[in-house]
Amino acid sequence: MDVELIFKIAAIGILVAVLNQLLIRSGREEQAMLTTLAGLIVVLTMVIREISELFSTIKSVFGL
């Protein structure tokens, strides 16, 4: 849960960027857009899981 979350997101971002360029150069713009969307959804689920964990911790710490 520590720092590797940030590196994971960065790795996915770079991978999607490279794949995107690759697909665009080879003439498949639709797949490029789909891979970008897929990468975004994967990263979004990871971040949302972290946020929900943060909110539950805040509820417990602050006694809300």
Added chain:
Amino acid sequence: MDIFKFIGIALSGVLLSVVLKQYRGEYQVMIALSCGVLLFFLSLDYMSDVFSQLQSLAARFNVNRDFFSVMIKAVAVACLCEIGVNLCKDAGESAIGSKLEFAGKLVILALSLPVFLEALTAVSSLL
């Protein structure tokens, strides 16, 4: 010291988000959000033992219990609002950020109103 860990996380997050900015802009917001959440998460245990010490202090001077819980809630709302507002401003959406800030102020005001009324009645009874 933990502060080195925090600085390391923040710097790596900044570097990665700058790298990713020119390729995929949306990942910059993701990295900023995850860095903010991570740093806030890591600093929570400092905050919890600060609050426990404050609570024992308040118990010794028999400060009213709900004044203290209102203060804690206000601190929590302020911290979360600040994360959201700065993130919105980073992403270039300062309009949404200011609306979030406005909502946060209203929530804190609503929280602190009963305490304020109680203080007023105490003061007026003195006069």
